[in-house]
Amino acid sequence: MFLGAYHFDGDPAALLPAYDKLLAAYAGDVDLHVCVVRGDGITVFDACPSAEQFRAFSGGADFAAALAGAGLPAPRTEEVGDVHVARLREEATTS
Template identity: 55%
Template sequence: MMFVGAYHFDGHADELLPAFHRLLDGFPPGAVQLLLCVGTASGLTVFDTCPSRAEFEAFSGGDTLRAALAAAGLPRPRVEPIGDLHHAVVAEKASR
């Protein structure tokens, strides 16, 4: 099972997206298992998965993410734990 959390970045989605792409480029291949980035009226919301809630909480509040966000030029997000993922359907082709 995986745990889903959301990171809410305030601002204009078009202005936040280049920084978000820089953030992703900084992670090693295979580090991201399932991630959705959604443009909203208030900015970007990123739904991310971790193996467990404990790992999500450690990662989302940790120095590694904080440094990666700063290096990419993203503002500090509002972090929201969502819950356990019970089912997902993912197409073969990812979009960016």
């Protein structure tokens, strides 16, 4: 499993509804997914089966269209690396 990050810059109050819309479109297709609110935007950590699949997905036309359709700007992407261990104490939470 490979972890990537998408950094969306802007007002988090404006970005979060668009992010929620995007996430709803991919609801059943996520293995490891975390959205973190920053003072100047949001960062989404998302896992793919491999680095190659992360690159293909994050640079693909379908993802770009999904972002635009949800109202999100193009993110800065970051290849974080291979996941050694992922553990979650509770079910997924939202705030």
